[in-house]
Amino acid sequence: MRSIILAQTGRIMVPALVVMSLWVLYRGHNLPGGGFIGGLLFASGFALVAISDGVAEARRRLRFSPILLIATGLIVCLGSGLPAVFSGDAFMKAFWLPAFSLPLLGKVHLGTPLVFDIGVYLTVIGFTLKVFFNLCEGGDA
Amino acid sequence: MIGLYLVLVPLVFALILAFTKGRQTVVAGKLTACGLAGLLGWVSYVYFRGDGSQLFAVWDWAPSFGASLSFRINGLSYLMVFLVLGIGSVVFSYASDYLSDESAQNRFLAILMVFLAGMIGVVVSGNLIQLFVFWELTSLTSYLLIGHYHEESQSRWHALQALLVTGGGGVIMLVGFLMLGQAAGTFEIGGVLDAKDQILADPRLAGIVVCLLIGAFTKSGQFPFHFWLPNAMSAPTPVSAFLHSATMVKAGVFLVALLTPVFSGLALWDFPLMIIGGLTMLYSAALGLLHTDLKKILAYTTLSVLGLLMMMLGLGSDLAIKSAMVFLVGHALYKSTLFMCAGSVAHATQTRDVRKLGGLLKWMPITAWTAVLAALSKSGFPPFVGFIGKEYVYKSGIASEVLSPTILMVAFVTNLTLLALAFKVGIHPFFAKSPETGPEAEGHHPHDPTLWMSIGPLLLALAGLGAGLFPGVMGPLLVEPAVNAVAGREILIPMKLWHGFNAPLLISALTLVGGLVLYRFRWLIWNQRSGRVPHDVFEGLFEKGYHALLGFASWQTRLLQSGSLRNYFYWILGSFALLSILKFSIVGWVPEFRGNTPFTFMDGVIVAMVMSGALFALLARSRFVVILALGQVGFGIAWIYAAYGAPDLAITQILVETLMVLLFVFAIRKMPRLHDYSRKTERLRDGFVALVCGGVVTLLVMKTQFLQISVPISLEISEWSYVIAKGRNVVNVILVDFRALDTMGEVTVLGIAAIGVFVLLGPVLSKKRKGKGGDSSS
Structure with missing residues (x-):
């Protein structure tokens, strides 16, 4: 049931979805978006790959196993709360770098909430793809 | 400070013991035994020679709960520390050889050491919460130690029994502690003792007393919780000698003694102590007579003495407190000795049945004489410390203003029985004629245990003799400070061996004679009951x-x-609906409508889309259509979000719906076609539940809009969002900053759910991979 249309669309859509998911992740603090939505976008990109080219191909292109992504995401989330602990504040108190300007992005604010959001992003990707891949494989036989 | 070290050093020892193997463990056990003796020397030096500043220390732990890490060593604590470390050192030297042929010896010794740390923690704690923590630590380690031979179901059951009784009592005690701390305004024990008037005036006083007494009674095996202690004899002998005679079971007595300054004189405190204590004394002494197992007999006599201690503390007079403290020391010295002798005998002869033992004197002379010394102290013969203790008991019985004859009578009968039992355990196996069926007749040649196993018990037995011969040494150093601490004031009763010819001496003499007579006719009881x-x-x-x-x-x-998805839905939806209905009946059913948002054409389209989706889902004859229809409902809801200013929610809803539909499509491919699986009545019932839940949700949504339970924080959050958290997207700021801990919990749940999916689908996947010859990557 391989569809050429789907595969060709995927070739364009998947990189676009990945870039978009990163963009949504970054802009989330000020505009609609964030780690959760970004993660779902990323995952739908790879879901597309899994449907058109098979789960094995999707796994190969993802490189990292979903469980590893979940674990990394959780550790990143936890880690984003630690700077505050080491400086004697309450766990997860936000820390910000001074704002600076970059071409294309404009004024850039970097801080621990963004790190936390990256953790959420990774966990959501890992979870969604874990479930999706497993269900696809389970239903294949 | 020193209190902290007293707890930490044994824990370090435990760690070392846990990582040893084979012969190393035997050597390490002996070294730690010496280490404990050294620790005792050090604490004694600081206690007697220091300026006292070392004896108290407080660190904040959880200040918002009033729990602190706090240590407090007074006369009573020192007495207990002395016993724990002194007897602990002997027990460790004994245990390192006793179990030397067992593979799990390192585990055993390490747990025993953790227990020791916990026990010291109980007696040096300066805070009620901390005391509770250590108290439960002793219960837990006791469970592990009783169940040491965990291959035997009997010993596992006995361990569980002990854990449930003492642990359960501990929890009730915690309730008592919490109320006591609230009544006193502090959990610091020093503060509690100072707040006596406040506590006695508290309306919860009765509850406090009952909870505390239950805690103490369960731990110290008082009637009717006594049964766990004899059963705890499934443990290896060093455990019985240490935990279940000298230390852990005294924790209940310790607790009562600790709080005596507050509650003594209160009828609700004194009478239960006296009645339950007296009952335990008599009941367990009598049961002890019926038993023929050395360790069981000792366990029952331990119960009996614990009852005596409780009774004396309940009596609460100066003399009674004094007698309790003397008896506490004396009992710890002779009882652990007798246990270790019994262990040596069992080790050498392979039996603990007193009827099969006899004539061991010539084989095991050191053990024999050690046991004799201990048994004489237990029987209360002069000049042993047991005699002094018994004298004080009779004295306080005579001097008591309440129940004097009863107390005397109970004490007399119990002491007389204890004497007979002491002879049965400590003298009979060595001096009686060896029976025809004994181990000797079977060709065994029992012998004394190793030096490390004999020297400790002998020292303890001699200490019992020395303490009796030189009461002027033990009195001021050990007993009198403890008595003062329990009474809460200075008590001037010098400790003497000889008080002249008086009534207590007469009763004492009668006890000796009566006990010997009872012992003489011991066969009557044994033969008739035949064990x-x-x-x-x-x-x-x-x-x-x-x-x-x-x-x-x-x-x-x-x-x-039940494992049935439908039942789970019934429970979850049903309880949700019922709870909501309950709430509606309180806040009112009718929703109010404020303002008038016009119903636009767009709203109509959305409503039509959602409702037609739902209707399709209901009527569809194929799973695929159901899923698509449900997706339509979801997209309609996303549209509502988008139309009413929640873009984040809308995007999330669209993405989730998309993925959900995809997932379902993959999941249902292998499922059978839809049929009418259920009967008409069942479908009617399901429909009813669905309608009720839907109605409740609808009503809930309409009500919540104008239901104001407290001041909403949403406005403040949107104000702060950019100022504090540097973000304009309030939803995201809440997720990653204001309530980041919640999000953390949620993503953790995602991780756990992924594991759940893996487990559920695991069998399917692995079967398939095997079928494919393992070429599928994972």
Whole structure:
């Protein structure tokens, strides 16, 4: 049931979805978006790959196993709360770098909430793809 | 400071012991025994020579709960520390050889050492919460130690029994502690003792007293919780000698003594102590007579003495407190000695049945004489410390203003029985004629244990003799500070061996004679009963309760965790609907409508889309259509979000719906076609539940809009969002900053759910991979 249309669309859509998911992740603090939505976008990109080219191909292109992504995401989330602990504040108190300007992005604010959001992003990707891949494989036989 | 070290050093020892193997463990056990003796020397030096500043220390732990890490060493604590470390050192040197041929010896010694740390923690704690923590630590380690021979179901059951009784009592005690701390305004023990008037005026006083007494009674094996202690004899002998005679079971007595300055004189405190204590004394002494197992007999006499201590503390007079403290020391010295002798005998002869033992004097002379010394102290012969203790008991009985004859009578009968039992355990196996069926007749040649196993018990037995011969040494150093601490003031009763010819001496003499007579006719009891002991009624009750509880648990598990998806839905939706309906009946049913948002054409389209989707889902004859229809409902809801200013929610909803539909499509491919699986009545019932839940949700949504329970924080959050958290997207700021901990919990749940999916699909996947010859990557 391989569809050429789907595969060709995927070739364009998947990189676009990945870039978009990163963009949504970054802009989330000020505009609609964030780690959760970004993660779902990323995952739908790879879901597309899994449907058109098979789960094995999707796994190969993802490189990292979903469980590893979940674990990394959780550790990143936890880690984003630690700077505050080491400086004697309450766990997860936000820390910000001074704002600076970059071409294309404009004024850039970097801080621990963004790190936390990256953790959420990774966990959501890992979870969604874990479930999706497993269900696809389970239903294949 | 020193209190902290007293707890930490044994924990370090435990760690070292845990990582040793084979012969190393034997050597390490002996070294730690010496280390404990050294620790005792050090604490004694600081206690007697220091300026006292070392004896108290407080660190904040959880200040918002009033719990602190706090250490407090007074006369009573020192007495207990002295016993724990002194006897602990002997027990460790004994245990390192006793179990040397066992592979799990390192585990055993390490747990025993953790227990020791916990026990010291109990007696040097300066805070009630901390005391509770250490108290439960002793219960837990006791459980592990009783169950040391965990291959035997009997010993596992006995361990569980002990844990449930003492641990359960501990929890009740914690309730007492919490109320006591609230009544006193502090959890610091020093502060509690100072707040006596406040506590006695508190309306919860009765509850406090009852909870505390239950805690103390369970731990110290008082009637009717006594049955766990004799059963705890399934443990290896060093455990019985240490935990179940000298230290852990004294924790209940310690607790009562600790709080005596506050509660003594209160009828609700004194009378239960006296009555339960007296009952335990008599009951367990009598049961002890029926038993023929050395360790069981010792266990029952321990119970009896614990009852005596409780009774004396309940009596609460100066003399009674004094007698309790002397008896505490004396009992710890001779009882652990007798246990270790019994262990040596069992080790050498392979039996603990007193009827099969006899004539061991010529084989085991050191053990024999050690046991004789201890038995004489236990019997209360002068000049042993046991004699002094007994004298004080009789004295305080005579001097008592209440129940004087009863107390004297109970004490007399008990002491007389204890004497007979002491002879039965400590003298009979060595001096009686060896029986025809004994180990000797079977060709065994029993012998004394190793030096490390004999020297400790001998030292303890000699200490019992020395303490009696030179009461002027033990009195001021050990007993009198403890008595003062329990009484809460200075008590001037010098400790003497000889008080002249008086009534207590006469009763003492009668006790000796009576006990010897009872011992003389011991065969009457044994032969008639031939070792068969009636099953304990209270143990039976406990067992029944235990099984009833388990039965109830499995019944309600079967009910709630039926494994049927439909039942789970009934429970979840049903309870949701019922709770909501309950709430509606309080806040009112009718929703109010404020303002008038016009119903636009767009709204109509959305409503039509959602409702037609729902209707399709209901009527569809194929799973695929159902899923698509449900997706339509979801997209309609996303549209509502988008139309009413929640873009984040809308995007999330669209993405989730998309993925959900995809997932479902993959999941249902292998499922059978839709049929009418259920009967008409069932479908009607399902429809009813669905309608009720839908109605409740609708009503809930309409009500919540104008239901104001407290001031909303949403406005403030949107104000702060950019100022504090540097973000304009309030939803995201809440997720990653204001309530980041919640999000953290949610993503953790995602991780756990992924594991759940893996487990559920695991069998399917692995079967498939095997079928494909393992070429599928994972």
